[in-house]
Amino acid sequence: MTEKELQTNPYRKIKSTGAYRRLMGAYYLMTKHPSWFGKKVAWITSGGPVEPLYVMGVLPFYPENYGAMCGASRMSVALCEAAEHKGYSRDLCSYALSDIGSFFTGKGPLGKLPKPDFLICGNNICGTVIKWYEVQARALRIPVFFFDTPFVHDEIHAHTLKYVQTQMKDYVTFLERQLKRPFSEEKFKKVGLRSFEAIKLWKEILKLSKNHPAPIAAFDAFIHMAPIVTLRGTRWAVWYYRKLRKEIEERVRRRIGAFAREEIRLIWDNIPIWYDIRNLSKILSSQGAVLVADTYTSAWALDQIDVSDPLNDLSKAYATIHLNLGLCYKIKKMIGLMEQYGAHGFIMHSNRS
Amino acid sequence: VKDVQESGAKGAIFLLYKYCEAHFFDYPDLNRALESKGIPTLLLEVEDPSYSIGQLKIRVQAFVEMLSPF
Numbered sequence: 001m002t003e004k005e006l007q008t009n010p011y012r013k014i015k016s017t018g019a020y021r022r023l024m025g026a027y028y029l030m031t032k033h034p035s036w037f038g039k040k041v042a043w044i045t046s047g048g049p050v051e052p053l054y055v056m057g058v059l060p061f062y063p064e065n066y067g068a069m070c071g072a073s074r075m076s077v078a079l080c081e082a083a084e085h086k087g088y089s090r091d092l093c094s095y096a097l098s099d100i101g102s103f104f105t106g107k108g109p110l111g112k113l114p115k116p117d118f119l120i121c122g123n124n125i126c127g128t129v130i131k132w133y134e135v136q137a138r139a140l141r142i143p144v145f146f147f148d149t150p151f152v153h154d155e156i157h158a159h160t161l162k163y164v165q166t167q168m169k170d171y172v173t174f175l176e177r178q179l180k181r182p183f184s185e186e187k188f189k190k191v192g193l194r195s196f197e198a199i200k201l202w203k204e205i206l207k208l209s210k211n212h213p214a215p216i217a218a219f220d221a222f223i224h225m226a227p228i229v230t231l232r233g234t235r236w237a238v239w240y241y242r243k244l245r246k247e248i249e250e251r252v253r254r255r256i257g258a259f260a261r262e263e264i265r266l267i268w269d270n271i272p273i274w275y276d277i278r279n280l281s282k283i284l285s286s287q288g289a290v291l292v293a294d295t296y297t298s299a300w301a302l303d304q305i306d307v308s309d310p311l312n313d314l315s316k317a318y319a320t321i322h323l324n325l326g327l328c329y330k331i332k333k334m335i336g337l338m339e340q341y342g343a344h345g346f347i348m349h350s351n352r353s
Numbered sequence: 354v355k356d357v358q359e360s361g362a363k364g365a366i367f368l369l370y371k372y373c374e375a376h377f378f379d380y381p382d383l384n385r386a387l388e389s390k391g392i393p394t395l396l397l398e399v400e401d402p403s404y405s406i407g408q409l410k411i412r413v414q415a416f417v418e419m420l421s422p423f
Binding site: 086087088089091092093096128131132134135138 | 371372374375379380381382384385398
């Protein structure tokens with residue numbers, strides 16, 4: 001395929017991207033220099049319950065996002081090799097290897113990362129993080145809290161839910177001990193509401209691509225999902241997604257698609273290829289194909305929301321995210337996406353991360 | 354480390370199954386702990402069923418010879 005052919009279907013840039021960059025820039029500035037802002041930092045897995053951290057005024061840092069950043073900035077290979085040099089097998093997850101490599105060398109897209117005060121590890125997104133966080137906790141000599149969410153094969157059982165809810169209470173106690181101050185239920189309600197508000201906005205934005213042509217493609221969603229992962233529970237996330245929704249709604253009104261030409265509507269499954277999103281996007285768009293939805297960005301769009309009993313409700317939400325559910329649920333969800341988004345096909349991306 | 358020291362073993366062999374990440378994540382720290390006490394180690398990575406028995410034999414033999422006094 002020639003370069004000319006690849007450019008026959010221009011991509012329409014989302015204007016809010018400027019605001020997105022400023023927002024994420026401010027966030028990373030804070031996590032890199034927490035002492036300037038009088039904050040403590042916790043590393044947390046992408047599916048970990050972040051709301052209690054914001055309640056306690058702790059800044060979350062996401063090693064997985066950082067791994068994706070290393071991939072997108074094409075620094076992963078050198079960082080993984082640094083970890084391999086320390087004895088870590090090249091078969092281990094490259095998110096983990098990139099981060100471990102960055103930790104040893106002090107190199108990476110953000111340079112040397114600040115030392116976290118403690119780690120929060122939830123296994124609702126994968127099992128790899130358990131050992132990964134154990135290794136990091138040992139290397140950093142800091143405590144780690146494990147939030148264990150048993151895999152839900154069909155439906156969540158009452159005893160599973162109780163088990164997760166108990167851990168949520170333990171988590172709060174852990175935070176109180178680490179920060180030497182009480183957990184404010186009052187503040188938690190506020191943070192919970194903001195989190196739900198941001199999630200609601202994000203879901204609405206993703207749903208706008210049910211329109212023909214789709215106003216926002218999965219490639220955009222992969223980028224613009226960062227605040228829902230890192231900043232849910234903050235005012236910033238709500239502010240940002242309101243702005244983004246407004247822009248995308250305007251596109252729908254004016255029947256503007258994410259790409260000028262949309263002939264084939266496709267759905268993407270699993271993580272994106274961070275190190276080459278651009279080329280994948282070009283190849284698809286040159287064929288008039290647009291990724292209208294995906295299973296990855298909606299993994300953070302928690303479905304169960306009831307604010308009357310936020311701590312227990314949050315437990316249920318975290319125990320039943322997409323990645324922690326059985327095959328039947330996933331098939332149902334994928335078929336649902338196909339129907340709702342009027343898709344012609346599905347790209348299943350199976351990879352060794 | 355305690356096991357090695359108490360048993361009087363001269364070395365330790367890690368036999369890891371390919372892709373078993375639980376063990377591969379622990380290996381670097383365990384290996385470092387042993388080597389810091391001057392205990393030689395050997396890492397063997399096997400894949401079931403397609404491991405090459407001849408290669409494993411040679412590597413174990415070389416490791417044993419390295420540990421032998423003469």
